[in-house]
Amino acid sequence: MTAPIISLKDIDVTFTPKGKTIHAVQDVSIDVQKGDIYGIVGYSGAGKSTLVRTVNLLQEPTSGSVTINGETFFSKTNDGAATKIKGKELKEKRRKIGMIFQHFNLLNERTVEENVLFALENNKEKEKIKKEKVAELLELVDLSDRAKQYPSQLSGGQKQRVAIARALANDPEILISDEATSALDPKTTRQILDLLKKLNKQYGLTVLLITHEMEAVKAIADKVAVMQNGRVLEKGSTLDIFTKPQAELTKEFIATATNQDQAIQAITDSETVKNLPAGQTFAELKYTGNSTNEPLITSLYEQFGVVANILYGNIEVLQGTEVGSLLVILSSEKDNLDDALAFLASQNVTVNILKGAQA
Template sequence: MTEPIIQLKNVSVEFNSKKKQVSAVNNVNLTINKGDIFGIVGYSGAGKSTLVRLINLLQKPTSGQVIVNKQNLLELSDKELRISRKKIGMIFQHFNLMNARTIFNNVAFALKGTDLSKKQKNDRVNELLDLVGLSDKANNYPSELSGGQKQRVGIARAIANHPDILISDEATSALDPKTTQSILELLDQINKKLGLTIVLITHQMEAIKQISHHVAVMDQGKIIEEGSVYQIFSEPQKSLTKSFINTTTRLDETLKVLYEQENVKHLSKDQKLLSLSYFGDSTDEPLISSLYEKFQVSANILYGNIEMLQGQPLGNLVVILSGTEQSVQNALNYLNESRVKVTELNPSEGDINELN
């Protein structure tokens, strides 16, 4: 049974400048369940970082309610809020490590002021360094570590006090792709091992795809689309969401290359250039071979990709269908009935026109 751990109810954040009033977050409602990895994606200025700072009240809302662990944070005293914040860890893009302290002491600093004995603190730091794979770096200094290793220290420090929630605010955006993957794998491991709820703020849809369970897409202070990662990737509704997804499949780049091919530039009247997206049960069917058997429509596959999201297959094809006008239409009807999303591509205009 799912249990909400974070609830943002009709929250808005407005900033006043000399020239105008800026609405950074505009009447947002968001529920994140315990143990979830929840991604919030959007371009710079979308309001995602402001939104996530509401979760620990580093940013107070202009209006609305912030409920974390069944507590309305806006009703807490300063002392109660400090206690509540200890249950929320944060990691950032630029690590925020103390250069004059060893890695061991950077992590130990998070335990300062706790009731733990010196031995308990040392044991906890060693446990954390082992968890993030840095046991051999305890006596090193931040300047001696790579970017990925520094972020691992940041993660160890952020979870030192056994938080219920870990907020990752663009924590991988300064890292190379391989290091990003290793950090995301570590966060996934921590989520599974500790049951930690993770809120992943990013402009990288690839990061969302790799480990998130659910995702919200933000634009101009609003959540414009929300759902499970599989649902959003298989059936995106908004053009911005589709644009984010295309960056992970590299479909836009692929189409630019395909549009330059002679057979694509000069389609005959009985040919259609199509993008086919298929998911779930539809991936088990031999759909392409069925088109010729059922309708005498041939398919020239120009591009194909299939991947697993949350244990379910999701595929994309770019094909040229050839046949009579009626047979091609019959084939398209068959694909639609088979839950395949069909999009007609127009190389002469360089755009995409949805058929369904």
């Protein structure tokens, strides 16, 4: 495997306001490969924004190391020995790391065109070439017809597109999206995420997606890290995290993102499940990949005489792999439910008994 484009090692960030010590980030290590869309998810106060600001040293770590494209931006050991880039060199390096934010940060007194051009103020190219580049960027984000308008004349989604165009002005290799969709409605959020995915695929742009919305991670991220109280609880491919979550917080995020928690609650409260007869089992079946192509429900009946009454079903595709879930009531006249459950396990189906036998 090639060296990561972003490597954060043993990052600690500590603040001491009024003598009180706050550990905003604690011992976090993350590697991001070139071309990844890497999601960092957590609730407010988890430390994710503080962590990502160490990438371009907008936030200097208390200890740890930051390496970008194989070059050490910052390194500091617990004994205080430190090395870091600074001054003009740091300023130049930051140009290759674009950032977009929740509140857009546009200049209200400047037009859309001028907002994007602002990012090129220190560029030594001729004005004509700069303006040509701005026009190309506005076309890329589908805002060519808004070039002469002001931010007050734009919708939230359009403002974020301007911010994206501005962040791309210096041809960055990395784009940091810090809660960039949090202030947008669901439809606009999807459009912005689709744009980030397009930029990733079309230009090989590496994206760090900072969010408290697991839906955003599910939609476009290749890999994900889950943070809480300044620490990374778990990390891995989006497929692995969604299908094999370990931490309770991760499970909570996933249940919300898939609406599974709402479905389980609604069906659990139904009369069908409340009055579940003896001999019947209310269960959740989860499956990935090839197991979705197997006639599992038919096999349960033909091989074991177990009838599966499907109450809810959902299937989606994560990283090209089908991931599905079913809420079912399993019933059988024979005492062979254990054999049926063992069969499901052999087919890589995870069974979670919610009520009834073995619950």
